[in-house]
Amino acid sequence: MSDDVEMDNFGTDGPSSHPRLTEGMKRLYEVSMPPGVIAGLEELDETVLRAAEDHFAGRLPSQVSAGGRLRWRWAGLGVAAGLLLGVIWLSMQPANRVDTPVIAVRAGDVDGSGRIDILDAFTLAREVKMGLAVDPRHDLSGDGRIDQRDIDLIAREAVTLPKGDPS
C-alpha cells in the first residue's frame, strides 16, 4: 500500500467522499493491473452475478405457490401413513399362517403342482439319479438324506386312496 494513502474513518458517506483515498486507490489499481484487465474483470463479475441470480431464481421459495406446498405435504403424510399401516398389519399377522405358496412347496410336492402324484416321485428320482441338488424338504423319511426311500414314500402317498372313500 502506498504511503500517501491516509487512513481515516469514512463515516457514513463511504469512501467516495474522500477524494484523496479515491485517487490513491485508482493509482494502486493502475500500477498493479493494466486498464484492460480491470475492465474485463468487471465484465466477468457482472456475468457471474447474472448467472447466479438466474440459477437461484428458480429455487426461491417464493416461486412455489402455497397451495402446491400444501399438496406435497399432504401427499407425503399420506404415503407415510400408508407405510405405517402396512407395517402394523404385517406385524399383526399370525406367524403360522398357511398361504398357497407354502402349500406349493410342501414336502413331496417336488414339481410344485400343488398336489402329490407320481410325477413328483418321477421328478425326484430323476434328480437323484442325475446327482442334482435336491430340496431337503423332500426328505420324507427324515434320515437326513434323499434316496429311493423318499421316492417310494412320495409314490405311495400318490396312490393312497382318499379317506372316507365309499368303496
Next chain:
Amino acid sequence: MKHSRSVKLIALFAVVLMGAREPVEPQANRAGRFETVEVFVDSGERPLAAYQLDLRDPAGAVTIVGIEGGQAPAFHEAPYYDPKAMQSDRVILAAYSLGDAGALPVGRVRVATIHVLVAGDAQPAYRVELTAAATADGTPIRASVHWRKGSEK
C-alpha cells in the same frame, strides 16, 4: 328257573342265527367269478415314462384281489398301489421308469393287469381316469387310458 332256561335258549338261538349269517356274503362271492382287467395307456408318439390312473367299478360289483405289471419292460414290475385297494372296488395305480427314451414304450401299451372277483353275474363297467403322464425328460404329456376284460376263470 324256567325263566332262566328260556333266556338261555333264546340267547343260544340268537347266537346260532348270527353265526349263520356270517357265511352268507362269502358264499355270494364264491358264487361270482374271477377275471382280469387289462389296462392300457396310449401316449401316441411320445415315450411313456410315468403314469398314474384311477380305476373303479361304480357299481361296486367287483373286489380287487391282485395287481400285476404290464407288458413293456419299463412297466413290467407291479405298479405302486394302496394295499387298502385290495378287497375294494377302486385302485389308484402309478409307475415310472428311469430308462432312456429309446427303451420306453410308445403308442398303446398294457401297463397293468388287475385281478378281480366279480359278484354274481354282474358285468362291470369300469371307469378309468388317467391323472398324470410324463415322458422321459419329465415333461407332462397328453395320453389316453383304456381297459379291456381279460381272461375269465
